[in-house]
Amino acid sequence: MKKLxxxxxxxxASSHQLQAQNNFKIYDINSGLGDSYPMxxxxxxxxxxxxxxxxxxxxxxxxxxxxxxxxxxxDINPLTANSINxxxxxxxxxxxxxxxxxxxxxxxxxxxxxxxxVNLPTxxxxxxxGTKGSAPDNYTVFNNSIYLRARTDANGYELYRFLxxxxxxxxxxxINVGADSSxxxxxxxxxxxxxxxxxxxAEGNELWCYDPLLDTAMIVADxxxxxxxxxxxxxxxxxxxxxxxxxxxxxxxxxxxxxxxxAPQRVADLVAGFQSGIPNFSEPIIGGYxxxxxxDGRDAxxxxxxxxxxxxxGNTTLAFQTNPGGSSDPKWFTVYNGKLFFTANDAAKxxxxxxxDGTGNPTLLADLCTGANGSDPAEPVIVDxxxxxRARDCVNYGVELFRYNPTLGIKNVNALQDISLYPxxxxxxxxxxxxxxxxxxxxxxxxxxxxxxxxxxxxxxxNEVLHINIAGWAQxxxxxxxxxxxxxxxxxxxxxxx
Numbered sequence: 001m002k003k004l005x006x007x008x009x010x011x012x013a014s015s016h017q018l019q020a021q022n023n024f025k026i027y028d029i030n031s032g033l034g035d036s037y038p039m040x041x042x043x044x045x046x047x048x049x050x051x052x053x054x055x056x057x058x059x060x061x062x063x064x065x066x067x068x069x070x071x072x073x074x075d076i077n078p079l080t081a082n083s084i085n086x087x088x089x090x091x092x093x094x095x096x097x098x099x100x101x102x103x104x105x106x107x108x109x110x111x112x113x114x115x116x117x118v119n120l121p122t123x124x125x126x127x128x129x130g131t132k133g134s135a136p137d138n139y140t141v142f143n144n145s146i147y148l149r150a151r152t153d154a155n156g157y158e159l160y161r162f163l164x165x166x167x168x169x170x171x172x173x174x175i176n177v178g179a180d181s182s183x184x185x186x187x188x189x190x191x192x193x194x195x196x197x198x199x200x201x202a203e204g205n206e207l208w209c210y211d212p213l214l215d216t217a218m219i220v221a222d223x224x225x226x227x228x229x230x231x232x233x234x235x236x237x238x239x240x241x242x243x244x245x246x247x248x249x250x251x252x253x254x255x256x257x258x259x260x261x262x263a264p265q266r267v268a269d270l271v272a273g274f275q276s277g278i279p280n281f282s283e284p285i286i287g288g289y290x291x292x293x294x295x296d297g298r299d300a301x302x303x304x305x306x307x308x309x310x311x312x313x314g315n316t317t318l319a320f321q322t323n324p325g326g327s328s329d330p331k332w333f334t335v336y337n338g339k340l341f342f343t344a345n346d347a348a349k350x351x352x353x354x355x356x357d358g359t360g361n362p363t364l365l366a367d368l369c370t371g372a373n374g375s376d377p378a379e380p381v382i383v384d385x386x387x388x389x390r391a392r393d394c395v396n397y398g399v400e401l402f403r404y405n406p407t408l409g410i411k412n413v414n415a416l417q418d419i420s421l422y423p424x425x426x427x428x429x430x431x432x433x434x435x436x437x438x439x440x441x442x443x444x445x446x447x448x449x450x451x452x453x454x455x456x457x458x459x460x461x462x463n464e465v466l467h468i469n470i471a472g473w474a475q476x477x478x479x480x481x482x483x484x485x486x487x488x489x490x491x492x493x494x495x496x497x498x
Contacts, residue, residue: 027401028400039051039052052070058081076104084103090137090187095145098116112127127160138196147160158183175198175208186233190242205230207246233282236286251266251269251273252273254277255309270298283378296330304327304329331378332380341387350374351376375391385494424495429469431465432466434482475498
């Protein structure tokens, strides 16, 4: 990840947390056109944890929320300004209401820290003693344990497990015995095992797994047979399968599927021959939605657009193009509010958020950086029903933290007085009253905080009271939307199920 530098000469604005467009809010941490460039965003209860630069302290840990003003937790490294740099992948994890993260305090090197929500962050493990640091990264949580990649002079980069409850740390692998590194990263939990990539002289960089039950690590498959490397990337678990991109001699980088039993299977060869059909990106360019897998693929003209793999038929086809005259370059596939969100480019708006509901073509969510420059959204995370991400506003702000939620911009205000939802919180039954002034049909949709639809119904108006049985719903927060026949939003909000 590289820090974006922009030279802008636009008018400065100093107001805090302003609403950029309907449904969006900006947290202007480095006021004006300066970039706070928030990175390593992670959900932390109803808040979001991240690193940002306010212009005077360097990159330090912050928290923010829908009703919480952004606050820097601590200036952990006042000596060298930054407590972290932009070379990491996933240096954060949350276990039992604590945030565990990577930071450098200037004396211990880059090591494992923890924040409990009350006290100042502290070092919990100095894996490589002294100032060199172990650079822990690729945090993955399984059974209240944190699996991560870290380095020491004695063993190089290997797989570790940290147990917060016992405050113990174990090195789990030493695949290349001694000081040579083996674990290259890409940790993910699948079928109660930890999958990762590792490099050996004999097999190259390939897919491995660690079994916590047997306490053993083994290679899953030598996809590019021999000492060549398949370099697996973009690991995603969806509908019981592990999807990723990998390189195989004669095919280039393509989409693969692994079911946990048989060898990983190449499911697409978008560009026949040795040329790659998937770009060599570490950002999320593969995502599951509506029982299909969407990904960034290359067409016959060398341009990149959204492709879709259908496991039921085994077919891979071009899904859509946001930039038919060039590359769409889709990334950051995320399911939110029952729809597929992704970033993509078009010739007129640049790189912005797009939304797809499973039918027709996707729509542009917003032009956050007006014109063809693009806001370059990145690192989306869902917290308490809101979508947070990093993006660039080209009018009054630089690269800052954004929050999106349909409730931030109600498009049919006149109908609000005709709609009531009660009780809220609810336990057994939910009532929705739609007034006599509303005509036609409406679509009522509820989704959980992961964006999965749990209830949807289309009803004709007028309607006195709609009764919904929610006794079987899991406890938590649900987002709801009420939309008219033309797709116009009447209202949206949050329901708490107790």
